[in-house]
Amino acid sequence: MSFRYRPDQPPFEHVSLQALPGQTVAIVGPTGAGKTTLMNLLLRFYEVDAGCIRLDGIDIRTLTREALRSHFGVVPQETWLFAGSIHDNIAYGHVGGAPATAAEVLAAATACHVDEFVRLLPGGYDTLIDENGGGLSAGQQQLLTIARAFIAQPVVLILDEATSSVDTRTERLVQEAMTKLRAGRTSFVIAHRLSTILDADVIAYMENGNVVEQGSHAVLMAARGRYWALYESQFSNDPIAA
Ligand SMILES: Nc1ncnc2c1ncn2[C@@H]1O[C@H](COP(=O)(O)OP(=O)(O)O)[C@@H](O)[C@H]1O
Numbered sequence: 044m045s046f047r048y049r050p051d052q053p054p055f056e057h058v059s060l061q062a063l064p065g066q067t068v069a070i071v072g073p074t075g076a077g078k079t080t081l082m083n084l085l086l087r088f089y090e091v092d093a094g095c096i097r098l099d100g101i102d103i104r105t106l107t108r109e110a111l112r113s114h115f116g117v118v119p120q121e122t123w124l125f126a127g128s129i130h131d132n133i134a135y136g137h138v139g140g141a142p143a144t145a146a147e148v149l150a151a152a153t154a155c156h157v158d159e160f161v162r163l164l165p166g167g168y169d170t171l172i173d174e175n176g177g178g179l180s181a182g183q184q185q186l187l188t189i190a191r192a193f194i195a196q197p198v199v200l201i202l203d204e205a206t207s208s209v210d211t212r213t214e215r216l217v218q219e220a221m222t223k224l225r226a227g228r229t230s231f232v233i234a235h236r237l238s239t240i241l242d243a244d245v246i247a248y249m250e251n252g253n254v255v256e257q258g259s260h261a262v263l264m265a266a267r268g269r270y271w272a273l274y275e276s277q278f279s280n281d282p283i284a285a
């Protein structure tokens with residue numbers, strides 16, 4: 044597909060990418076490369092100018108936006124919470140008829156390492172937070188948004204990795220929660236730390252709105268191109284992290 048926001052903007056031209064059911068597709072590349080735009084097109088916040096995007100073979104333009112988005116769970120780059128209880132902030136992700144039950148919220152919270160800090164709060168899941176997350180740390184807020192996606196049990200998951208720095212332990216918990224969330228579902232992971240996506244089925248390296256390289260980690264490393272250079276820059280000074 045091809046796309047541009049405005050005539051004076053650099054275009055996305057002939058971008059081609061396929062994710063098979065259950066696969067993890069990692070999208071990497073410098074800031075401004077078009078990673079978030081690609082996800083916005085997938086969710087139809089913008090329409091492609093040429094070509095098309097298909098979900099299970101169906102052109103997504105033939106679906107209502109609501110129907111399309113019901114298949115997706117999104118963990119956005121910018122953590123967002125709303126003023127309400129912790130329960131409500133997790134339950135928000137639940138789709139379909141009946142509201143999420145306390146048991147469903149607890150299950151999602153437990154899987155995503157949210158329960159371990161919520162149970163220490165005097166108000167538990169009824170604790171009120173505001174749009175800024177109240178007294179929660181940046182990492183705890185991230186975990187909450189992961190639990191929200193978890194409860195939706197989406198067919199396709201979009202994880203736009205947060206860039207905000209959290210401590211090492213929290214980062215590990217976030218990674219664990221994301222790995223659980225990815226299991227068994229088609230996932231697009233926009234990754235800044237390559238350590239989190241080395242096992243992805245497909246890694247797409249984007250630059251200036253185009254996918255310039257794609258393949259597994261091993262294939263892209265052997266190609267010694269852009270991805271290889273990025274990997275070297277992240278790991279050359281830190282052999283333990285690799
Ligand atoms: N809503 C928008 N309107 C116009 N240009 C945009 C908009 N969103 C992003 N862009 C531009 O599109 C390009 C890709 O941005 P983005 O997809 O956010 O990159 P990434 O997520 O890889 O950092 C950038 O040049 C950015 O400035």
Ligand SMILES: [Mg+2]
Pocket residue numbers: 078079080120
């Ligand atoms: Mg982005």
